[in-house]
Amino acid sequence: MRTLLRLFFLDFKLLAKNKWFYVKLIFFPSLLILILGSVFSDSSSKIEAFDVAFYTTDAGDAISFGDVLKDQVFKQGELKDTLHIKEVSSYDEGKSLVNDGKAAVFVYIPKHFTKNVIENKKTRIDFIGDNNKPIEKQIIQTVLSGFTKSVNTMSVEQQKVLGLIGDGGSIPKDKIEKIIKYIAEHDDMSVDIPKTGTGKKTVPIDSMQYYSIAMVVMFSIMTAFVLVHNIVDERGNHTLFRIRTTPVLNVQYVLGKLCGIVFAILMQMAAVIFISFIVFRMNWGNLFDIFVITVVYAFAIGSMVLCWGLIAKDHTSVSSMSSPILYIFSFLGGSFVTKSELPESFQIIQEIIPNGKAINSYLKVKQGAGISWIYVDLLELLAIGMIFVFINMFVFRRKKVA
Incomplete structure (x- = not known):
């Protein structure tokens, strides 16, 4: 030494x-x-509120996961103050908003998305982001990644819950909606949908x-x-x-x-x-x-x-x-x-x-x-x-x- x-x-x-x-x-x-x-x-890199163009052609028999994403996931907690949903009437309109700089990202939910998820078939969510807004893109990508994992888990849990309700017959729409809402809101039942890339206590x-x-x-x-x-x-x-x-x-x-x-x-x-x-x-x-x-x-x-x-x-x-x-x-x-x-x-x-x-x-x-x-x-x-x-x-x- x-x-x-x-x-x-x-x-x-x-x-x-x-x-x-x-x-x-x-x-x-x-x-x-x-x-x-x-x-x-x-200047600050803290995220200011930004616009998200949203278009869905998804329609489920009892509930649409596209609507769940738009009306529940994107409006949870801090997300509702971070992004503003701008519903558009066509795919081209949403794409144009991003190209013109009027929206940071465009999210499109295709037809039969809910049906394909429930039946465990291959499906996708289309995502177009403004390359000049990488942080905004990353936030939405994180949310969509968590959402797709969550809906797959929900579909499995839904089948189990429906099986417990009764064999055969049809289940009223309001009961199915309550089941989906309960699953989405309880962490012990389904995968948590991340709202941001870090925890609440992260500086x-x-x-x-x-x-x-x-x-x-x-x-x-x-x-x-x-x-x-x-x-x-x-x-x-x-x-x-x-x-x-x-x-x-x-x-x-x-x-x-x-x-x-x-x-x-x-x-x-x-x-x-x-x-x-x-x-x-x-x-x-x-x-x-x-x-x-x-x-x-x-x-x-x-x-x-x-x-x-x-x-x-x-x-x-x-x-x-x-x-x-x-x-x-x-x-x-x-x-x-x-x-x-x-x-x-x-x-x-x-x-x-x-x-x-x-x-x-x-x-x-x-x-x-x-x-x-x-x-x-x-x-x-x-x-x-x-x-x-x-x-x-x-x-x-x-x-x-x-």
Whole structure:
């Protein structure tokens, strides 16, 4: 441990001579937060009420699930204040409203939808959304997804209830309507129809908060690359040779470098949190959870970047990889565009790469979740970091022999 600390303070001492590093480390992210605050200070990503064009040709014998969607589901709880239903008389009219920007989405319930659901036949709900309103589209998609699952469950439960009422004969329409209404309103009987993508207690994320998190994660990759340039310097000024003449283990050298990277990223995060809180009163959630995420993420991304620093022969080699990795990882991780705006195939990648996991974890904490909600991502980040620690030890040993 003493050797590890000595290596860490050696790195810190060398960095202290480079004043420009601290300018980039703290000033640039803080300046970016100020710019983001100026851009988003008068705007909010909270959803305002929007119009939904609705057209149904569905007609059931006793009840229409199309009417259930229009008159019950879309008018439940917070949804009734979030969206306004505009009934149209044709498919083309609904499509035109979306194309003209007069409705965010258009929902069409086809003929025999209820009949096909009850008879367990293949059916669909047509959905057309305005690409310029991705959040509104996502809300309606979530509601429709929950609704289609729910009506399938309802049809099964309805058959069971009807079987209990009596064998054979016809059931009055009012009784069937009461059964459907009871099923729809009782969570113990059917699948809940989600009203929004998050729970009632979830804290909403606005653009300022999202991009503050995303930009800090992006800058952390840049910071890691700046720090691994020191390895090239150590080879050039023979500092590495002097370190090797001491009884320093491979793991001590690697972890010593990682400690420096983790410390620098923690400083960066602390500066951004301080600036955003003082100037914009931005709440980051539980700061201990933020600290844990930052340490674990810095360990993972730092070990990956350190590997390239050990392999690179000179500063040019380090720089040649920094830009491609920075921009590719930042795009796929959700720093430039939100995860929901990425194609589905890219969303899978976003959940795998370290910076994507970090952004998702920060957002969950910001929304009120605790470690218990993100521990899987943290464990996976630790695993990534440990794998690259062993790789770095192997690479460092080969360099030592060379």
